[in-house]
Amino acid sequence: MSFDERKKTRVTLLDVARHANVSRATASLVLRKSPLVGSETRSRVEQAMRDLGYVYNIGAARLRVERSQIIGAIVPNLTNPFFAELLSGIEEVIGETGKVVILANSGDRVERQATLLQRMREHGVDGVILCPAARTEPALSEEIADWGMPVVQVLRHISFDIDYVGADYAAGMRQAVDYLASLGHAKIAFAAHGSVQSAYQERVDGFRDAMLSKALDPGILIHFPTQLGEIASATHLLFDRATRPTAVICFNHLVALGLSAGLHDCGLTIGRDLSLIGFDDVADEEAIRPKLTSVSTGPVTIGEMAARLLLERIANPDLPPRRVVNDTTLHIRQSCGRPM
Amino acid sequence: MSFDERKKTRVTLLDVARHANVSRATASLVLRKSPLVGSETRSRVEQAMRDLGYVYNIGAARLRVERSQIIGAIVPNLTNPFFAELLSGIEEVIGETGKVVILANSGDRVERQATLLQRMREHGVDGVILCPAARTEPALSEEIADWGMPVVQVLRHISFDIDYVGADYAAGMRQAVDYLASLGHAKIAFAAHGSVQSAYQERVDGFRDAMLSKALDPGILIHFPTQLGEIASATHLLFDRATRPTAVICFNHLVALGLSAGLHDCGLTIGRDLSLIGFDDVADEEAIRPKLTSVSTGPVTIGEMAARLLLERIANPDLPPRRVVNDTTLHIRQSCGRPM
């Protein structure tokens, strides 16, 4: 394995074959661990690979065989720890199978999402895990079907024709509302945030249904700004209404963090002056004091499940579309008390 | 563009060429926007591409041309928001150039990192942004040189022969120590955490040097557990020593979050009973109360700079190795006061 040998041009399977005195075809069989080749030949070829510092060229192989070993993942926002945990679950499962994940950030914008999907098609990905940008047209699902590209939707969905993995947001809302109601709360606000998409809608609807089923007023819905810093300073929005809520359910962990800080700034004690329930329960919420009672949706698990579903879909493209809805759990900590 | 036409086999450049009555070569020229082809021909070919729903096959092109348009990124931990922000910066810059990022998580383990590097070589990445796992052998840099693979180290470094982008941890420590000293603190602890690697060492050394240059005792170094939840409950470690610190500088934002919660649990008021300075300053720190005074290292910026450096390195492999060290800034908020 002289310097020149490796530097001049890439070591190819043909080089290996020559070095081991076999044909390119045989070397290829060794590479793919075929039982056809004799054990003596096999070890000779393997030795040659080591001697020459051979590196398998997946790209070349893919040209022949329809499998790129690449999976795409498109999320609307990378800096949101919730999506980071999701990705971590995806990468974990995909990585175990020897495949590789292409990461892309749509910025929650439909045009950028279209560009990214196109780019992934050009790279010949085996499939894509997509958290659709807000305001994605349902027609996208037909395009995807036309392309014949295996896709799994996560967290948000635009179509029932495509596999979907998410959490049972409605059940989560019910858990939160029931718990607050059991403490005696009647004036419960929902602190929303972000763009309108299916997950948003499901949470809002879930909140309304849960409130109605307890015969409570579901009308206190307040929309907070996007940036974490701005949420805290917009806390007063909670108190600008005729009916002042005694408890607040947050849309996600960002709102929970923001309000937790904002309420502190207002001089209010969470759990006494106002009860607060978070949603999503990412790791950082551990650090909030008082500890936040929160509905956990398990982003890492959802990522893992989405990855597994995609692998199954790739293996068997003719399966009917499936929906996997992860259970939510209410973690009761310290941020809720009886109304004053 | 009948259903069959697209479904049966992939539409290839040859199909496009035939449909537009030109040769494959001409179609290829159109694809690459060569000025050689006549405008009438060009638009005919472009129309044909649209008619047939042609998708460029980067994989096939790569076989001929030495450019995969794929960049690798290897980080030790995806769920840490610090790395998520780093990735976001990387993806942003790489994405703008039309390239794509392969994401991988080494789990801070050397063997896994080796597997991932190998996998990326097989995928023919144009280059890799690597945050080396703890205890990576410096010899890895020679292997990388042998491979001829463009690599940029981020945040941590194992060799001076490879480009590096990081933050000026030592200066950050100096800013923190100087500030605390100016408030009158003398007994300042350093709350460390995580695996030992270059960034760890630089922070610890930076702390020591800064303390010594103020003629203060640099010996109060306390190591905290890895998990966020465990950090809070290990807060007492701060007070187990003969000399009780009046201020604490945290290794990173995780320690800052953990201690912030832990001190609250101990019934101590941050900024009055004990001063706390964070490090890294990721977005979530906005939500801590009292607001955390913190040294910002700018992970998004570092990611962007690393991506740009890698692109330059790819364009010009013979450049001498470079080191880019981002300035840190001390954001003074509310978590520090005069010692009691």
Next chain:
DNA sequence: GAAACATTTTAGATCGATCTAAGTAACCAG
């Protein structure tokens, strides 16, 4: 010793683009 069979090995076509070197057509100057 030939036929039948199992076990290995291989030549050559193939995937879908790019690149080289050569070809064609149109135009202009002399």
Next chain:
DNA sequence: CTGGTTACTTAGATCGATCTAAAATGTTTC
């Protein structure tokens, strides 16, 4: 009308693997 130029266009080799169909080799059976 010839030779030179410019402006396009193209045939065919090539990148590095896989796959098919066939060949070579070894083994057993009658």
